[in-house]
Amino acid sequence: MGEYILRCPVCGEAIDDCYTNTCIKGCNGLVYADYSAKQITVRDLPGMFRYHDWLPVSGWTQTDTCPATYRSEGLADHLGLKNLYITFNGYWPEKRAFIRTCSFKELEAVPTMLRIKERLKNGILQISSAGNTGRAFAEVSAGTGTPVIISVPKKAAGSIWTTRECDSVFLVTIEGDYSDAIALGNEICTVPGVISEGGAKNPARRDGMGTVMLDGTMAIGKMPDWYFQAVGSGTGGIAAWEMGKRLLADGRFGDRLPRLYLSQNEPFVPMVNAWAERRREIIPEKDMPGGKEAAMETYATVLTNRNPPYSITGGLFDALSGTNGIMRGVKSGDAKKAGRLFMDLEGPDLDPAAEVCVASLISAVESGDVNRDDNILLNITGGGYRRAAEDLDMIPVRPSASLRSLDEADELKDKITEWRRKYA
Ligand SMILES: [Zn+2]
Incomplete structure (x- = not known):
């Protein structure tokens, strides 16, 4: 049980897992x-x-975190769909959905935190986040005691909370946006023993999210x-x-890939534009005009x-090619409307990204992209915030350090080296 080897999709090399997220030969591919x-x-x-x-x-670790799939009645009837299944990744106890931070990012955090503990003795994970991901890793750290260093833009500090007391998170904030938090994270990873989580390149993160398809x-x-x-990154x-x-290779679950x-949320739709022309490369001027400003105009940031x-x-181009994807x-406006409809017909409140997903289903039915008796799996990537606020504590994680700029990184690194001794 749980036996595996890592493999490079470019050269096929088999790689022993020492929390390895790239091919040892230097190929540019997602190791799986x-x-x-x-x-x-x-x-x-x-x-x-x-x-x-x-x-x-x-x-394995003790956890309630799991995707929760059920067959829709309300939304399915409304849209005239006969086989609509909803995987709810959030907090909704009646559906056995117990993701306490209300986002599917916890599906990534749970196996990632265990993987580093198993594969890198005394290694400490560092993650840069704009909010949701950091919160998910903080919560898993609170539940398991596995330490983690989280860097976020200062304005996102309020979104880092846990539902149980936690002293194993080192939270650092920096003035600026997500890219500043990433730059800070890269600096922090120069401290010996501190390892970058890996993002999409981390197979534990992808297979954690892949449990939605399994469920x-x-x-x-x-x-x-x-x-x-x-999707934002497409991971x-x-x-x-x-x-x-x-599942296809398993042989028991059908003979065609889903x-x-x-x-994506307009006006920021770079992958929609590139895929419309079946292009592997994203051309920034053409596919994301307006760049950062267009990104800030979106509802689902x-x-x-x-x-x-x-x-x-x-990566995603290969995934779309391999599945004849759309x-x-x-x-x-359509996303917000879809969110209200979901709440009326199914119950829980959704986060904006999940509302975008529901809106895309509505338009897929209207445009005839899908047939009414197709088996459809809708990944609700976040929701149930109102219910979680009623049932659970939301304890803010206090920053261990707040930086104005990267110039202050040296002092911070000394502080992290000191903090790390607790766990070494
Ligand atoms: Zn390779």
Whole structure:
């Protein structure tokens, strides 16, 4: 159980996992986990570890975090869909959805935090975030005691909270935006023993998100015809494609890969534009005119990655090509309307990215992209915030350091070296 080797999609090299996220020969591709289990057995383990066979970890931790798939009635009837399945990644106890920070980023954080603990003795994970991802990693750190260093833009500090007391997070804020937080993170990773989490290149992160496809397939009894998600970096789409290939090879869940149906929020839709011309390269002037300003005009700001893993081998272009995928832009007004409709028909409140996804489903039905009896899996990537606020504590994580600029990084690195001794 849980046996795997890492493999490079470019040269095929097999790589032992020492928290390795790139090919040792230097190829430019997304290294993936090649599992010894070719057929999956759902395990009697906590939360998402029920899919342990296809997660790149040896052990497991106590967790409730797991995708929760159910068959829709309200939204399905409204749209005239016969087989609409919703994977709810958020907080909704009646549906057995217990993601306490209300975002599917916890699906990435749970196996990633365990992977570093297993593969790098005394290594400490560093993650740069604009908000949701940092919160997910803080929560998992609070639940497991595994230390993590999180760098965020100062204005996002308020979105880093946990639902239980936590003293294993070193939170650093910096004036500026997400790219400043990334630059700070790179500086922090020069401290010996501090390791960058890896983003889309981290196979634990992708296969953690891939459990959505597994959970949906188990609920339906076969692979869906369609997989719907709103994407910023596209990593969720890549993850769904990778799991689809494993399910196809398993042989028991259908003989066709689910088609990806992915959406972005207008006016910032670089991957929609590049894919419309079946281009592997994103051309910034053409595909994301307005750059940062266009990104700031969007409603679902988490969908505005300006450097997504689209062109790289094993990335989103390959995932769309391999599944005959579709990408669409969604207007902010349509997303908000779709969010209200979802709340009326299904119950919970959604985060803006999930609203974009629901809007894309509505337009796919109207335009005839999907048939009414197709099996459709809708990945709700975040929601249930109102209910979580009623049921759970939201304890702010206090910054351990606040920087005005990178000039102050040296002092910070000394502080981190000192803090790290607690865990070495
Ligand atoms: Zn290689």
